[in-house]
């Protein structure tokens with residue numbers, strides 16, 4: 001059984017496993033994530049395989065803070081404001097990817113953008129600090145199934161595919177992150193999640209377009 005309590009020793013072992021290209025599961029503030037080294041294409045392929053996730057669906061990368069996000073992505077004024085207001089927390093930002101950063105290609109599924117988030121959870125932050133890696137962390141469920149909120153739910157979903165499931169108790173929020181794209185001319189709400197849209201709109205000083213308008217805005221930017 002791969003479930004282990006998230007002690008400092010277990011977190012150190014999990015960080016070693018990440019550095020060795022293994023996949024592990026761990027708690028975050030939102031839901032449990034299935035994590036691996038975002039720089040290792042073979043390791044990232046294991047995450048897609050374990051989830052049965054289509055390779056066209058890109059992954060979120062967890063980072064410890066805004067400075068690290070700035071190594072992977074171009075952080076503009078709006079991204080900085082939102083991160084300063086809500087990180088660490090349940091907000092994922094989709095940003096232009098820095099082409100010079102050695103991110104494994106499958107992470108962003110061929111897009112020139114990247115989704116980044118700093119999680120507000122001591123186990124996830126300890127893992128980031130200890131491994132010194134950006135960690136891809138989609139929810140630790142089979143594709144199309146509900147996101148797990150406990151270590152036991154991860155084991156039911158994925159069995160022993162993760163070499164280790166760190167048990168840090170139930171995820172406090174129990175819902176996915178809210179995803180905002182800051183890639184185009186106007187900010188887009190891509191997924192409603194644990195962070196309320198109104199809180200984000202208050203910081204941005206503008207309302208998100210409704211889905212039909214947002215779709216039109218996305219289509220507008222396509223060549």
Ligand code: AMP
Pocket residue numbers: 057058059060094108111113114115137138139176179190191
């Ligand atoms: P999950 O981590 O399983 O909750 O799913 C991550 C979500 O982030 C999916 O809905 C992805 O489509 C979305 N996502 C990740 N990267 C990007 C990106 N570069 N652009 C737009 N959406 C993204």
Ligand code: MG
Pocket residue numbers: 138139147
């Ligand atoms: Mg998911």
